Amino acid sequence: MAASSVAASELLHNMNKQISILYPKASCVIRRISTSSRCHSHSQLKATSAPQQLVGVVGLEIHAQINSSTKLFSGSAVRFSAPPNSMVSFFDASLPGTLPVLNRRCVEAAVMTGLALNCTINQKSFFDRKHYFYADLPAGYQITQQRQPIAVDGTLTYSLLGGKKRSQVIRKNVHIKQVQLEQDSGKSLHDDVRSQTLIDLNRAGVGLMELVMEPDMSCGEEAAAAVRELQLILQALGTCQGNMSEGQLRVDANVSVHRPGEPLGVRTEVKNINSVRYLARAIDYEIQRQIHVLQRGGTVQNETRAYDSKSRETIPMRDKEGLQDYRFMPEPNLPPLIVYEDNASLPTGLDACQAVVVQKIRESLPELPSVKRDRLVQTYGILPEHSFTLVNEDGLVDYFEEVLKATKKEPRKVIGWVTNELLGLLKQQDMSVSQSLISPPALAELLELQEKGHISSSVAKQVLQQMWRSPGKSGSQIIQEQDLGLVSDTSQLHSICQKVVDSHPDEVHAIRNGNKKVLNKLIGLVQKETKGRADPVLVREILQEKTS
Numbered sequence: 001m002a003a004s005s006v007a008a009s010e011l012l013h014n015m016n017k018q019i020s021i022l023y024p025k026a027s028c029v030i031r032r033i034s035t036s037s038r039c040h041s042h043s044q045l046k047a048t049s050a051p052q053q054l055v056g057v058v059g060l061e062i063h064a065q066i067n068s069s070t071k072l073f074s075g076s077a078v079r080f081s082a083p084p085n086s087m088v089s090f091f092d093a094s095l096p097g098t099l100p101v102l103n104r105r106c107v108e109a110a111v112m113t114g115l116a117l118n119c120t121i122n123q124k125s126f127f128d129r130k131h132y133f134y135a136d137l138p139a140g141y142q143i144t145q146q147r148q149p150i151a152v153d154g155t156l157t158y159s160l161l162g163g164k165k166r167s168q169v170i171r172k173n174v175h176i177k178q179v180q181l182e183q184d185s186g187k188s189l190h191d192d193v194r195s196q197t198l199i200d201l202n203r204a205g206v207g208l209m210e211l212v213m214e215p216d217m218s219c220g221e222e223a224a225a226a227v228r229e230l231q232l233i234l235q236a237l238g239t240c241q242g243n244m245s246e247g248q249l250r251v252d253a254n255v256s257v258h259r260p261g262e263p264l265g266v267r268t269e270v271k272n273i274n275s276v277r278y279l280a281r282a283i284d285y286e287i288q289r290q291i292h293v294l295q296r297g298g299t300v301q302n303e304t305r306a307y308d309s310k311s312r313e314t315i316p317m318r319d320k321e322g323l324q325d326y327r328f329m330p331e332p333n334l335p336p337l338i339v340y341e342d343n344a345s346l347p348t349g350l351d352a353c354q355a356v357v358v359q360k361i362r363e364s365l366p367e368l369p370s371v372k373r374d375r376l377v378q379t380y381g382i383l384p385e386h387s388f389t390l391v392n393e394d395g396l397v398d399y400f401e402e403v404l405k406a407t408k409k410e411p412r413k414v415i416g417w418v419t420n421e422l423l424g425l426l427k428q429q430d431m432s433v434s435q436s437l438i439s440p441p442a443l444a445e446l447l448e449l450q451e452k453g454h455i456s457s458s459v460a461k462q463v464l465q466q467m468w469r470s471p472g473k474s475g476s477q478i479i480q481e482q483d484l485g486l487v488s489d490t491s492q493l494h495s496i497c498q499k500v501v502d503s504h505p506d507e508v509h510a511i512r513n514g515n516k517k518v519l520n521k522l523i524g525l526v527q528k529e530t531k532g533r534a535d536p537v538l539v540r541e542i543l544q545e546k547t548s
Helices: 003-018 104-116 219-236 274-295 360-364 367-379 384-394 396-405 412-428 440-451 457-469 475-481 490-502 505-512 518-529 535-546
Strands: 055-065 128-131 139-144 151-162 168-183 187-191 196-200 206-218 250-260 266-275 303-308 312-321
Touching: 003 303, 055 187, 055 219, 055 274, 055 384, 055 518, 104 219, 104 250, 104 360, 128 367, 139 168, 151 219, 151 367, 151 384, 151 440, 168 219, 196 367, 196 490, 206 219, 219 250, 219 274, 219 367, 250 274, 266 274, 266 312, 274 312, 360 490, 367 384, 367 396, 367 412, 384 412, 396 440, 412 457, 440 457, 440 475, 457 475, 505 518, 505 535, 518 535
Parallel strands: 266 303
Antiparallel strands: 055 206, 055 250, 128 139, 151 168, 168 206, 187 196, 250 266, 303 312
16 A cells, blocks of 8 residues: 555544544435326335326436546545555545546546437536535545536437237337536445444545436336446446446436326435345335325425335435535636547647547447347347347357357257356356356257257256256267267157057047147157157157057
8 A cells, every 4th residue: 555545544544433423415406307107116005096197207316436447536446345444545535735636547438438328528528516514525525527517418228128928129218417527425334332433435536427317217117227228338338337236336216206297296316226126116116105195195205215125115314405505616626627529639739648539439339238139139030038138147148149159050049048048057056157167169069969859958958957067078978978869769769659658548539539739748758758868750750640
């Protein structure tokens, strides 16, 4: 650790001893929308019927931690779960005389994110001080972008699966008001036993992108789909790892209800929701809670609430008595942030390597999730719901395409093996795709053996399980060792089929009377007799002959 960091840590250790619990930060300004709900709530609360149905109104504010090795305005390292106050510089601790130095990586990440969300990139943006007093904010203000953020006026297109079989893709848009750069605060650790609060400033100064989504959503399902799509986009860009359990993506939901055509209702804010699943539940519960209050003649309070995942309810945190005066002012220690459209717009003498060039970043944008899903459906003819599964699991698209390169089996036949069989094995062990014990070529070899008729589908699934339990062994090795190849000897199959026919006269009688579905039962009995090794096509032909 640098000498400055050691000194700062010692100072912070002394500060931590007797800091009392202070009021949390005031939340964001109310934002209005007008939309109708087409979602079904799964909340425990049930509202009574009304002449005109109340509908939900939902907007989101998301803080995404920028994937950078150092903080926004200092050279301190960024590392989750590091020892308390071990990643703190003098600037992070707000010691007098320290000055901010802007991290170029964070600026590039914000520009890339803005481009991916179809935002207008402001060639000149400004930093401001947002004043409030909180124990884990040592300066008494946060450096953010209030007057003119780096990106504005964007659109996030997200998709839902609908229809009777949830195979119809429903596309929706939510407007992005702005993407702004700002620094994170520290972390308060409350010790109820000793009635004290300790402060860890490792997170103080970490670079954030605040993304403000205009409230164009009407229920938890839509909000969850939008956040999940954003999460996938950020991960594809590499601008944010998006791990919500580590606080890399934090969501605040603004929720209200009203009757279409009438003024918008009083909204509540549900703070710091840490998973996509809880986000949907919290919003749906809060919509139904407000409807329930209004239909009983009550009044919805303008307040901040938290979501309790155990009770699946939102609970009050604090009232909003009025809008806090943050006393915004221009940050005097930082000049305007300038980005350039292309190399031709660079001023004379400025090296392109030192500037943030929008065109260069635009050209480096990767394939985004929505484009990838469309490509998978169009290229391979798979169902939309399968494309969602492939894209939602990190690395699964690459795995699927690697398997296809090594087998002649049709993509629509391969997809089930990847999204059901392989993914099921991974989920059982809580493993990622990159940790798979079965490589794409190994799975492709197994599928080729099935495609060529060497093994049945049921045997292929057995072999897959064996391959998982015995890493390094190929499918062909297991098949040979356990003699699992298809029984295609005609005389042997005739003998087995005759035995099954003779021992099931009632089924044979039903088939001869026109109930052809019973034939499947006899086929199953033959497969049981041969332990799944009988050629199913040949078995069907023999049984049809013997029961005709």
